[in-house]
Amino acid sequence: MIEVKRTPLYEEHVKLGGKIVEFGGFEMPVQYKGIIEEHNTVREQAGLFDVSHMGEFEIKGKDAKKFIQKLITNDVEKIEPGRIIYSPMCYENGGTVDDLLIYCFNWEHFWLVVNASNTEKDWGWVQEQKTDEDVELANISGNIAQLALQGPKAQEILQSLTSLDLGEIKYYRFQEGQVAGCQSVVSRTGYTGEDGFEIYINANEVVLLWKEILTKGQSLGIAPIGLGARDTLRFEAGLPLYGHELGSEITPLEAGLGMFVDLKSDNDFIGKSALLKQKKEGLIRKKIGLEMLERGIPREGYLVYKDEQEIGYVTSGSFCPSLGKNLANALIKIDQAQIGNSLAVSIRNRPCQAVIVKTPFYKREV
């Protein structure tokens, strides 16, 4: 039996009335008060997420940058100290191992932040790829806790707890400093479509930080947010989730992540030749957004049809609280993937009309 893990905040989640489910090998809160209420809190005020289940790997050494370039599809030249890049990581055949964030502390010190459900697999994969590079690898997932503070009030709340000038931290950048007296890494990143921060901290200090943020944020309407709303928020904002829009059988090009795949420069990375070939020969299928025109909620795995011909399947689908619509991501044959095309999603063996719409479904007003 696989041991189910808990983050240091488990007891806090229970105290706050969190409904606990298993996700990515961890017992995590799926909701506290209700998914829709929590979703709206993040869009309108601010929400605090325990994302300590995410994995972190530390890569140090003279060849750190070179080694990371071998692993990821994005161009590592885009990164510099204090910056973060997002990237898929691929197998030799172009299928996706995971999608991750790369934090550059200095040219010989990086973090890879990976999905909880993939941490063990990724750790094995990263270690296997090391050949003669001068790098030291460490899986520090157990020592590091992570909170995400997201929403229009996030900066105001966090600023009251730190001497870091948060206005200085631009999108996809980070700084190190004290938050509530605890040494932290603070980045302007997130998985909700809202402005906000992710805060990395020693696992043994996270309970204190969690409580401080909730207390300081109270007057601004902060609430703890579970994984249920995390999923509806990321889905509306068009952010992919591994195991849904990405997987070992889905390439980043098929998932619509071509802008994070560097096929132009001379950089070599694992999977490059397969992805170059796929691009040259043309994609066969592609991820698109669907809006239901008939009543019904499209769910993961439901089949998609055009004129009674099966052309693909739903990768994620949900009622979208901010939009009041039933929407889906689907991976379908590319010759049917144009915006405006009407398709059908089979819901309990009944074809329900849908239309291809632009993604992301939700974009915040800046």
Add this chain to the structure above:
Amino acid sequence: MYPENLKYTKEHEWVDLETKKIGITQYAQEALGDVVFVELPEVGTILEVGDSIGVVESVKAVSDIYAPVSGKVIAVNEELLDSPELINQDTYGKGWILQMEITEGEEDLLDAKGYQKIVEEE
């Protein structure tokens, strides 16, 4: 904690033998969370105990509803089509799902105590 005037099934449905209305229990609506979609049977449908009569979906889950008794559907709660959240807000009142003319199966329903026991075992 479960209303004494109602009868129940193991599948977490309630039946009001006076009004012949049927819905899902407090336990079921709490387990589901925010209800965002309801699929209802057609009025006039003849049902046997255990037939699937509709679907209640929350943000995360899809849950079938089964006929707790045999009989004919004589009304459905069309308000739920636009306001499925009534199931969360008032599950034994405005959140009723359908009304049946009952022909059989009443005697197999559980009373509040019997249902409470089942919930405690889950």
